[in-house]
Amino acid sequence: MSAPTYEALKLPSFVETVLVTGAGGFVGQKLVLLLLKLYPNLRIIATDIIEPPNHGITDAKRLRNVKADLGKPEELKGVFEGEKVGGVFALHGIMSGGSEANFPLGYSVNIDSHRALLDAAHKHAEATFPKDHPRPIYVFASSLAVYGAVTPQSVVDPKTKPVVPESSYGVQKHCVEMIVYDYGRKGYLDTRTVRLVTVTVRPGAPSSAASSYISGMIREPLQGQESPCPIADSLEDPALDYYLTWVGRTKTVIRNILWAAVLDEGDLKGVSQERIVNLPGIQITPRQIIETLLKYGGQDKLKLIKFKKDPAVIKICDTWAGAFDNTDALKLGFEVDDPKTGYEGAVQDFIEEELGGKVA
DSSP states (O other), rough: OOOOOOOOOOTTOOOOOEEEEEETHHHHHHHHHHHHHHHHOOOEEESSSSOOOOOOOOOOEEEEEEEEOOHHHHHHHHHHHOOOOOEEEOOOOOOOHHHHOHHHHIIIIIHHHHHHHHHHHHHHHHHHHOTSOOEEEEEEEEEGOOOOOOTTEEETTTTTOOOOSSSSHHHHHHHHHHHHHHHHTTTEEEEEEEEEOOEEESSSSSSSSTTHHHHHHHGGGGEEEEEOOOOOOOTTHHHHHHHEEEEEEEHHHHHHHHHHSSOOOHHHHHOTTOOOEEEEOEEEEEHHHHHHHHHHHHHHHHHEEEEEEHHHHHHHHHTEEEEEEEHHHHHTTOOOOOOTHHHHHHHHHHHHHHHHTTOO
């Protein structure tokens, strides 16, 4: 696939208002932009711990931005008050490295606030819609970090590989997956969980994710800034070939998150009783990232990569599989990038959309 397709992304007619949490983050912002583009009559509530951007939209009936800490009951209540929320995209969270470094904060944000959001969405639906009204659609963004006992050389088949996380982030994500499933099983919400691949190339400042270097080794040098390579000590280090990485082009991942809200619930349950699907991805290596940097930035940009192993990053990356079986996701209508050209497409997108087509 050379580019994601959007023709089939038809939201159910009863979904007139959607809530996007984590809307100030990169993925949240991109999802809001796609919703604005595809659904001119859709009301969007965008919320985050900091006020999300308005993307040039001044009509509050079209886009309502809410600065809210979802861990605080009164602020969470205010997000739903006076609304008729028919869909939720739960994207907020503390990233992998941050979750490992700050154990209490990771549990507070990545479990407690999601549990509170689910309960608020359920109570809102009960109080707002008649009993025969379709349940609100609830999409939770999880992570492939839920898998443990793997290495970067592993290929995971989700039908046979048990979920045993080896990081606090993975544990937290899996806990919420099960709670989300239970709200669906009980009939409270129409729940769906998608496990995200590593999204690349992310703009903005480096995040606390252990995978941050995967975007950073392109993003910073192309803007004339240094970027660490925390999994290798030099260009000759075999780690650049060992750490196989499962990624997705930003446009494709955002399209697939939205597709999770559109696909038939029965089809999803036919593949996964837990209503969980691993989003499809493609495999790259850190060396391929460096070679792509050379192609688009030249030798001068390569000098901005600073090789120095970081044991904390390596410890987490050692628990990530290098590939996953895409079969079920593709059967359900999720899309995947071209294995040969998809990564370069992601870099080209970054240069055109975030750098205005110019490399520093």
